Amino acid sequence: MKKFTVVFAAAVMAVSLSACGAEENAQVPETEAEVVTEAEEVEADAEADAEDADAEADADTTEESDVVVMSYDEFVAADVDTEVIVETYVQDKQGWWENEGVGMATFYTQDKDGAYFLYNMPCSQEDYDAMVPGTKIRVDGFKAEWSGEVEIIDATYEILADDTYVAEATDLTDKIADAEALADYMNQYVSFTGLTVAEREGAAFTYGWDGSKSQGDDLYINLEDADGNVYTFVVESYLRGADTDVYQAVEAFNVGDTVDITGFMYWYEGPQVHVTVATVK
Amino acid sequence: MISSLFGKRIRKAVSITVSVVCMAALLTGCHGSAGRESFNMPESFDEGTVYEIDFWAKNDTNKTQVEIYQKCVEDFEALYPNIHVNLKLYTDYSAIYNDVITNIATDTTPNVCITYPDHIATYMTGSGKIVMLDDIIDDPRYGLGGSELKFDGPAKDEIVPKFLEELELNGSLMGLPFMRSSEALYINKTYVEAMGYEIPDVPTWDWVWEVSEAALEKNPDGTYAVNGQDVMIPFIYKSTDNMLITMLRQRRGGYSDAAGSILLFNETTGSILTEIASHGQTKAFSTFKISSYPGNFMNAGQCILAVDSTAGATWMGSHAPLSDIHDTKKVEFETVVRPVPQYDVSDVQMISQGPSICIFNKDDPQEVLASWLFAQFLLTNEMQETYSETEGYVPVTLKAQNDPAYLDYLSRGGSDNGLHYGVKIDCVKMVIENTDNTFITPVFNGSASLRNAAGQMVENCVKTVRRGGTVDGEYLEQMYSDVSQMYRLTELKQDNSISRDLGPLPGTAIALLACIAAAWVCMGLYVLKDRLIKKK
Numbered sequence: 001m002k003k004f005t006v007v008f009a010a011a012v013m014a015v016s017l018s019a020c021g022a023e024e025n026a027q028v029p030e031t032e033a034e035v036v037t038e039a040e041e042v043e044a045d046a047e048a049d050a051e052d053a054d055a056e057a058d059a060d061t062t063e064e065s066d067v068v069v070m071s072y073d074e075f076v077a078a079d080v081d082t083e084v085i086v087e088t089y090v091q092d093k094q095g096w097w098e099n100e101g102v103g104m105a106t107f108y109t110q111d112k113d114g115a116y117f118l119y120n121m122p123c124s125q126e127d128y129d130a131m132v133p134g135t136k137i138r139v140d141g142f143k144a145e146w147s148g149e150v151e152i153i154d155a156t157y158e159i160l161a162d163d164t165y166v167a168e169a170t171d172l173t174d175k176i177a178d179a180e181a182l183a184d185y186m187n188q189y190v191s192f193t194g195l196t197v198a199e200r201e202g203a204a205f206t207y208g209w210d211g212s213k214s215q216g217d218d219l220y221i222n223l224e225d226a227d228g229n230v231y232t233f234v235v236e237s238y239l240r241g242a243d244t245d246v247y248q249a250v251e252a253f254n255v256g257d258t259v260d261i262t263g264f265m266y267w268y269e270g271p272q273v274h275v276t277v278a279t280v281k
Numbered sequence: 282m283i284s285s286l287f288g289k290r291i292r293k294a295v296s297i298t299v300s301v302v303c304m305a306a307l308l309t310g311c312h313g314s315a316g317r318e319s320f321n322m323p324e325s326f327d328e329g330t331v332y333e334i335d336f337w338a339k340n341d342t343n344k345t346q347v348e349i350y351q352k353c354v355e356d357f358e359a360l361y362p363n364i365h366v367n368l369k370l371y372t373d374y375s376a377i378y379n380d381v382i383t384n385i386a387t388d389t390t391p392n393v394c395i396t397y398p399d400h401i402a403t404y405m406t407g408s409g410k411i412v413m414l415d416d417i418i419d420d421p422r423y424g425l426g427g428s429e430l431k432f433d434g435p436a437k438d439e440i441v442p443k444f445l446e447e448l449e450l451n452g453s454l455m456g457l458p459f460m461r462s463s464e465a466l467y468i469n470k471t472y473v474e475a476m477g478y479e480i481p482d483v484p485t486w487d488w489v490w491e492v493s494e495a496a497l498e499k500n501p502d503g504t505y506a507v508n509g510q511d512v513m514i515p516f517i518y519k520s521t522d523n524m525l526i527t528m529l530r531q532r533r534g535g536y537s538d539a540a541g542s543i544l545l546f547n548e549t550t551g552s553i554l555t556e557i558a559s560h561g562q563t564k565a566f567s568t569f570k571i572s573s574y575p576g577n578f579m580n581a582g583q584c585i586l587a588v589d590s591t592a593g594a595t596w597m598g599s600h601a602p603l604s605d606i607h608d609t610k611k612v613e614f615e616t617v618v619r620p621v622p623q624y625d626v627s628d629v630q631m632i633s634q635g636p637s638i639c640i641f642n643k644d645d646p647q648e649v650l651a652s653w654l655f656a657q658f659l660l661t662n663e664m665q666e667t668y669s670e671t672e673g674y675v676p677v678t679l680k681a682q683n684d685p686a687y688l689d690y691l692s693r694g695g696s697d698n699g700l701h702y703g704v705k706i707d708c709v710k711m712v713i714e715n716t717d718n719t720f721i722t723p724v725f726n727g728s729a730s731l732r733n734a735a736g737q738m739v740e741n742c743v744k745t746v747r748r749g750g751t752v753d754g755e756y757l758e759q760m761y762s763d764v765s766q767m768y769r770l771t772e773l774k775q776d777n778s779i780s781r782d783l784g785p786l787p788g789t790a791i792a793l794l795a796c797i798a799a800a801w802v803c804m805g806l807y808v809l810k811d812r813l814i815k816k817k
Contacts, residue, residue, distance in 0.1 A: 081747045100733075100767050142748060147573035147605075154744070201344070210344045214370055269577060269606050 069138065072114035084143045084152060088116050089165040090135040091189055092264065092276065094238035096128040106238070107131065108187060108264045108274075109139075110167045115187035117151040117266070119144070127159065134164035149267040150186055169262045176225050182271045190273065191262040194281070195223035197253045198230050204253040216242045219250050221275075223261065233261060236274040249278045257281075317409030317642050320649045322420050326429070332651040333365045335391035337380070339636060341592060342372045345671045349664070357658045360431045364651045374400070374636070378729075385410060390641040392652040398448060398721070399729045401455045401639045406726060412640040412649055414454040423650060425657065434657045439680040447721050448637055458677040459659055460668060461635040462592040463712045463719055464523055464621050467575070467704070469585040471614035472496075472507050483626040484619050486528075489516060489586055490556075493565035496585055508612070512583045516566045517575040519589040522736030523632050528553045530632075530720055531624040536735070541725035543770050545735060546761040551754070554742045558752035561743035570740050571747070577605055582612035588621055590634065591673030591708035600698045618707040620715060633719035635674065666690070670700060673708030675716075682713065727773035734768040 069087050070078070078084055088109040096105045099120075105128050107118040118139060123131070131137065141155025169191040175181040176192055200206050200222040207213040209220050219235035240246045253259070262277040336354070340346035347370060354366045369391070371377045378400045384390045385404065396404075405411050418437055422429040426436030437445075444458040466489070468480055478492050496515035498506045505513035518524045529536050534549030560566040569575065575587035576596035587597065595603045598616035621631050638656050643649050658664065665681035668674060670690060676682050691710060695703030712719075722728065741760055742752045750756070765771055 081744075081749075083748070100730075100769075102767075142744075144571070146571075147577060208342055208372065210342065212340055212342050212344045212347050212370070213372055217372075269573075269610075 067138070072111065075116070075143070076114070078143050080143050080145050082143055083140070085138065085140045086116055086152070087111070087136065087138045087160065089167075090131045090137060091115075091133055091167055092239065093128070093131065094236070095241070096123070096125055103128065108189075108239075109137070110188055111165060112167075115167075115185075115189075115265075117149065117187045118155055118157075119146075119151045119153050121152075121155045121157060123157065127157075130159060134166045136160040136163055136165070147268050148270065172265075173225075176231060177227065177229055179270055182265060183267070185265045186267055188265050189262070190265050191260065192223070192273075193260045195225060195231075195259055195261060197255050197257040197259060198222040198224040199255050204255045204257070205250055215251075219247060221250055221253065223259065231271070233263070233273045233275050234266075235278075236266070239264075239274055240276060246276055246278050249280070250275070253278075253280070317644065319409060320412045320417070320642050320646060322417055322423060323646050323650055326423065326650050326654070327647045328361075328363050330647065331363050331365065332648050333367060334393060334648065334652050334655060335367045335369065336655065337369045337371060337377050337391045337394040339371045339374055339377055339395045341672060343671055346668060349667050349671065352667075353659065353664050356663075357655055360658075361651070361654065364655065366655060378403075392641055392643065392648065393656050394639050394641075395459055395636045396456075396639045397729075398450075398456065398637055398724045399732070401448075401637065402450060402724045402728065403726050404639065404641075405450070405455065409642050411455055412642050412653070414457065414640070417653060418454065423653065425660075430654070430657065432658055432661055435660050435678040435680045439678050440660070441677055441679060441682070441716065443716055443719065444633070444677045447633060450724055455639070457638040457656060457660065459636045459638045460592075460665075460674040461633060461677055461712065461719075462590055462672070462674050462708075463631045463633060463715070464520070464527070464588050465591045465594070465673070465708050465711060466619045466621050467579060467587045467589060467594075467597045468617045468619060469579060469582070469614045470617045472582070472585045476507060480617060480619070481626075482619070483629060484622050485626060486556075486622045486624055489622045490560055490565070492516075493560060493586060494563060497563060497565055507585065508582045510581075510583060512578075512581075514564065514567045514572055514578055514584050516560070516586040517568065517572060517578060517584050517588075518566070518739075519569045519575050519587070519593070520736065521568050521570070521739035522732045523634075524557075524588070525550070525553065525735040525739050526722055526732070527621060527630065527632050528624070531628075531630045537723050537725075537728065537731055539723040539725070541723070541727060541773060543731060543765075543773060545731060545770075546765070550738075551757045554738060554757060555752055557739060558742040558746045562746035564747070566743070568740060568743060571743060574605065576601065579616075580604055580612075581606055581610045582614065591675075591712055592635070594618075594673035594705040594708040595671075595702060598702075598704045600702075601704070602699055602702055616704050618704060618711055620711060620718075629715060629718040631715055631719055633721050635677075662687075669709065673705050673712070675709055675712045725773075727770075730768045730773065731770060734764045734770060737764055737767070 067085060069085050075084055075086055088111050090107055091110050092108040094106040096103060098104070102122050103124055104120045104122045106120055109116045109118060116139065118141070121139070121141070138158045138160055139152055139155050140157070141152040144151050144153045167189045169189045170185060171193065172182060172185060172190045173192045173194065197204050200220060201211045203211070205219050205221045207215060207217045207219065216237060218237050221233050222230050223233055224230050235247050235250050258281040260279045260281065261273065261275055263273040263275040266272050266274045338350050340350070350368055350370070354368050357366060358364060374397055377394055377396055381390055381394060381396070381400070381404055390410070401411060417423070418425045420427055424437070426434055426439070440458065444461055445454070448454055448456045448458060466484060470480060473480060473492060476492065476495055481488060493515035496505070496507050496513060500506050500509070504510055507513065526536060529549060532549050532553070534553070535544030535547045537544055557566065572578065574596070575584055575589050576593065578584035579587045579597060580599060580601060589597065595601055599611055599613050604611070620629055623629055638659060640649070640652050640656055660678055662681045662684050665676035665678055666684065666687045669676045669681070676687065681687055690701070691706055693701040694706030694710070695701065722732070738760060741764075745756070746752055
């Protein structure tokens with residue numbers, strides 16, 4: 001009986017060890033499989049979203065004759081909350097991200113007459129990648145205004161292949177003190193030259209508007225014109241992150257430097273340029 | 282161009298949350314295999330070894346709050362020279378949440394973080410990730426008010442009981458409260474009284490809607506009668522998720538329960554959304570997401586009723602210390618603070634919000650004890666009072682609330698427009714007086730998504746009517762379906778390890794248990810047989 005017990009106990013141990021081993025082996029692939037499945041589901045969702053967007057875009061195309069595309073003047077004249085359809089050209093874009101499984105991004109677009117800010121427009125990663133500067137798109141959305149920034153929200157789009165356009169920056173240095181005049185260039189690609197870096201919270205720049213944020217967040221700078229007026233410019237981190245030339249150039253600013261700035265005429269309770277190029281003279 | 286701006290909308294706050302949560306759940310929930318043993322309090326704190334603890338803190342984009350955190354760390358390190366606190370700053374709870382979830386998967390969480398209870402519930406997916414505080418707060422040496430602490434921290438009964446209860450999940454304490462706030466109705470008293478209305482102590486929804494509609498009256502030249510300007514949005518609610526949640530609470534409508542059941546889609550919700558939409562249609566009402574910060578419009582005289590957090594009080598009013606609009610746009614008016622609008626003034630209900638403290642478990646109990654000591658240091662009077670004074674926050678300890686220095690601070694409300702800014706201190710007093718009238722929503726894994734869904738429905742309804750659409754039964758049914766799908770509400774389950782159903786045992790585990798049982802039976806039989814033989 002002792003022999004039987006020993007043998008039986010050894011068998012139990014062996015089974016136990018194999019069970020533990022099997023448990024580990026069984027779980028790892030199971031976990032991996034679940035992860036893959038989850039990833040596939042997300043991908044599938046994204047593809048489905050993209051297909052939906054494509055389908056909507058196709059629907060627009062099939063009824064090409066019914067589409068009434070607005071001119072920039074008509075867009076300006078349209079009331080907030082009305083549906084607007086415009087054809088415009090991508091100039092730049094903020095980072096692509098997902099909200100509850102729906103991919104989206106914010107685009108700076110412009111044609112020869114004016115500019116359109118497309119806020120959080122749903123798009124697939126693939127289309128986002130395809131929408132490089134110059135790409136022509138047709139946008140169907142709603143006109144909105146948020147703290148003075150005129151934009152198009154809840155938009156769908158169609159990539160058009162017929163031509164391209166990349167805007168030259170308009171020099172607005174002589175209009176910098178006239179907010180009303182700057183409003184005529186809202187969202188356009190613009191430039192300012194010969195501005196002086198002024199102190200902001202005791203430094204040449206701040207992370208966040210009051211310095212309460214950290215590297216990687218928006219960079220705020222104060223720039224002074226020849227008349228001593230001070231204006232705020234921003235390196236929007238979703239547009240140009242910490243690893244970009246402009247972000248690092250601004251981090252290297254010193255109070256008193258003379259700089260040239262290029263960017264997009266964003267608006268928040270007044271002009272607030274989103275800087276894309278900064279050069280110290 | 283104006284010189285001080287805060288124009289970034291929260292865009293990525295909810296970005297990869299869902300997929301990250303799913304990943305975390307998968308990586309940590311394998312039948313407890315990735316779990317860590319519960320923290321047991323060491324006999325004493327080892328002061329001879331250096332401990333580094335990571336503290337992820339949130340501020341309201343407020344430099345003073347940053348400086349207070351930094352001073353707190355310095356003061357703590359002076360008391361405990363062998364503990365080094367690495368402070369990482371955030372200005373957004375969702376960013377902390379996403380980073381924590383990502384780091385749970387790699388076991389690189391911080392030691393201590395400022396967070397929301399909803400988020401802690403998600404961090405608890407997987408065993409042993411969070412230090413449950415039930416036992417350690419009562420430890421006579423290192424617990425709250427313990428004998429071995431090198432600072433004068435609060436005892437357990439000196440924490441506001443209601444705030445402590447908010448951190449209980451399934452009977453266990455998952456964190457400590459850090460600060461509390463609520464929402465307030467900020468009123469442009471000057472304009473409202475000029476319209477012929479008296480301001481009640483506790484405004485009702487009927488009163489708010491009536492005044493809002495009346496404020497849309499125009500002059501013959503097309504300007505608004507109340508302000509003489511081209512712009513007037515009478516009533517703006519900053520947080521539309523809080524709005525719907527609070528209205529449902531006041532009407533005893535369903536939202537969710539502690540088991541994680543989704544009760545949001547009901548007749549009361551439909552009735553409330555229809556009511557909101559009717560005022561969105563006239564443009565008597567708008568939201569932060571549609572228009573912008575309520576304080577910007579209010580300070581320009583373009584909004585007369587605004588609901589925003591009491592933690593945003595320093596942005597509200599003609600003489601607010603903080604402002605995003607140019608001085609030339611500001612108008613002069615008197616601001617008064619009231620509880621959020623109510624359906625029943627005899628049963629005031631207002632949401633309790635504000636940050637909490639969460640402690641993560643680690644392999645070394647001494648490291649966890651160092652974290653626990655620092656967490657308690659955040660509740661000392663100096664930290665509680667100075668942080669509270671930056672905004673309309675209420676200290677979470679009675680020890681701080683009743684401190685003569687703090688009472689003196691409160692008594693000076695309105696004496697200047699800086700530290701003693703009247704609107705801010707009125708907010709604090711209002712929250713303290715209404716502590717018993719505050720509520721929280723049930724916390725469970727997924728409750729953050731449900732909250733987002735509630736806000737999304739308000740935004741959808743208001744947008745729809747502004748664009749000429751109709752909010753009716755058919756619309757609501759479709760929206761419920763869309764929102765439920767978007768936020769994956771049908772998939773939500775209470776997923777905390779405490780109550781988690783781990784599913785059926787694997788076949789190998791069943792075989793193992795059967796073998797062990799058989800072995801014990803055999804051994805028992807052998808011993809019995811042996812004894813019987815010896816007896817003979």
